[in-house]
Amino acid sequence: MSDATSQMPAAARPKHSLFEPDARTRRRNAAETRFRFFGASAIVVAVLALVILLASVLGSGLGAFRQTFIHIPITLDATALDKGGNRNPEDMKKVTTIGYAKILEQGLKAAIAEKGLTVDPALTAKQIAGLMSQDAAAQLRNQVLADPSLLGQTIEFSALANGRVDGFLKGRVTLESAARDSNISPAQLNLVSEMKDAGLVSLDFNPAFITSGDASEVRPEAAGLGVAILGSAYMMLIVLVLSLPIGVAASIYLEEFAPKNKLTDMIEVNISNLAAVPSIVFGILGLAIFINFMGLPQSAPIVGGLVLTLMTLPTIIIATRAALKAVPPSIRDAALGVGASKMQAIFHHALPLAMPGILTGTIIGLAQALGETAPLLLIGMVAFVRETPGAPPEGFFDPASALPVQVYNFTQRADPAFVERASGAIIVLLVFLVIMNAVAIMLRRRFERRW
Amino acid sequence: MNDMRIVERDVTASSAKMAARGVQVYYGENHALKDVDIDILDKTVTAFIGPSGCGKSTFLRCLNRMNDTVASARVLGSITLENEDIYDKRVDPVTLRAKVGMVFQKPNPFPKSIYDNVAYGPKIHGLTRNKAELDEVVEKSLRKAAIWNEVKDRLDAPGTGLSGGQQQRLCIARAIATSPEVLLMDEPCSALDPIATAQVEELIDELRSQFSVVIVTHSMQQAARVSQRTAFFHLGNLVEYGETGQIFTNPSDPRTESYITGRIG
DSSP states (O other), rough: GGGGGGGGOOOOOOOOOTTOOOOOHHHHHHHHHHHHHHHHHHHHHHHHHHHHHHHHHHHHGGGGGGGEEEEEEEEEHHHHHHSSSSSOOOHHHOOEEEEEEEEHHHHHHHHHHTTTOOTTOOOOOHHTTTTTOOOOHHHHHHHHHHOGTTTTTEEEEEEOHHHHHHHHHTTTTTTHHTTTTTTHHHHHHHHHHHHHHTEEEEEEEOOOOHHHHHTTOOEEEEEEEEHHHHHHHHHHHHHHHHHHHHHHHHHHHHISSSSSSSSHHHHHHHHHHHSSOOOOHHHHHHHIIIIITTTOTOOHHHHHHHHHHHHHHHHHHHHHHHHHHTTHHHHHHHHTTTTTTHHHIIIIIHHHHHHHHHHHHHHHHHHHHHOOOOHHHTTTTTTTSOOOOOOOOOOGGOOOOOOHHHHHHHHHHSSSSHHHHHHHHHHHHHHHHHHHHHHHHHHHHHHHHHH | OTTTTTOOOOOOOOOOEEEEEEEEEEEEEEEEEEEEEEEEETTTEEEESSSSTTSSHHHHHHHTGGGSSSEEEEEEEEEETTTTEESSTOOOHHHHHHHHEEEEESSOOOOSBOOOOOOHHHHHHTTTSSSSHHHHHHHHHHHTTOOHHTTTTTTTTTTSOOHHHOOOHHHHHHHHHHHOSSSESSSSTTTTTTHHHHHHHHHHHHHTTSEEEEOSSSOOOOOOHHOOOEEEEEEEEEEEEEEEEHHHSSSSSSSHHHHTTTTTO
């Protein structure tokens, strides 16, 4: 007999109009309203934090992509720059940047005179030349060495301006702050204003920020991210190539083939634990194994890549196992039912279905690795590297930097111009992360569309 | 009533295709199946009936060693397919499952095209030499499964986009594409509506001319409609096994009678 016919227990439920909520309903509704409010406020706080972060990074970092240049005609005196007169690059290399600096100085003076600008008589020749970056001479020398036919000609040269001059055009340096600054004087800045009006000085897009290497503490205007970007790219390549196959193979074995016993339980727990191990620990491990024991070079992307691979593996394994677990068992049954072997069932059916999850996990792991700083500090990637590493595979062993380490490096330096550099580097890092996520979404869409 | 007709069908084939002797199944400590002896006849539909948890599905999954995938399952006793012990060490379950196909309770087409669903079995077993042959096998299987006319214009459409009944018939087409000798069906109609059920039942009757079919079902009417022989399981025991007509009209065991008349189960 069903219970439906039995007498309902006589619950004391007073009669109540539907139009008027009773006290209990009101309390429940109030609780729900409160909870919704908390949720909405959490979202608002999160969005605000994100906006503030982006605004501050973009606000202080976008300037790094523009740089002040001094545009002057330079007469490349062949007698001074090529004493042998035979245009032999080996001989021309004997003329150091000091020789080129003199030519730049003369060119700048001539340009100022030609435009008829008033120069404060208190300004020394050295102070006028100091408007240009110390790197400008090296720039000119490289240009001439690359193309000796320029000798004897007069070229339009865009010299990097000094960091303080750059700051003046960007509003960071003012006449008041210059009065207290031993590196620049108000008289110099007045001259810069006149030069700007005359069209000798302007803010231009600065591709060198993305392509060139780091520069020393005293010339922030020349510092770039080229080496760091290349180093990070090399490391990501190594991480992807190593961690994806190893991680996926390990997960498939653990999830599908491994017997369930104490040992595999322990492995499973420890993989989860590894994902939570502080990254600096991996740095120590990499230092001990790859550099001290295996004798790989310091500061090399290969070592960084290996360390980051170790760090990324747990993330990929956990994500892949979760994705494999989420494939409905009926699909495996179906494959086994028509006589597929276990491996065929996995590779033909389970793995393709798990692919979106695996890719998401991999990209998250890569993104983590891209932003990782601490382990790289320990394996020497914090070193000052100016030379661009070579093409792979040899380039994997050349010293390089990494984007997050470069950010850290920039923030350690005294010159305020590096603040802008650091923020600019963060923007580049964020752009890479956005690109990686976009790729992940695209791949996921493509794999999902196939079904 | 037409549905309840119990035809005294002449059981022409009498040779045992599969034979089980003293089969015991344990799931860990749980003794799920106790001492089952049964002969599955060739070109016959055999129905397994019984209340939930009585072991009929478990036994069905023993017949093509799908229980191997359950780590805790242990199978004792012997099951032979044409006098070869399928639990022999030399037997690869993969080749066994090509000979003993299976259709599951819930339609489970691969999330691929209709064509690929059916072509998968022949492909992995290398049954066809070229695309034309494969096309032929796919068409023949879909025709046999009585779904060809509905899908012939959209073989590239995903199999998961079909209706429930169509999906189940697609799964049957997939199972018979490898030309099995025995077809196991685990409650193939439990997720289907009456019309789709009728189509699948009709199909089962046609398939009998080529395979032996073993079907697990909760519906006694279905067992009566489609099968020639019926086995009644109860609490892990095979209570009674015989011709369907005899089981339903004149059961020898009181438990069978109670179940058929609805007093237990």
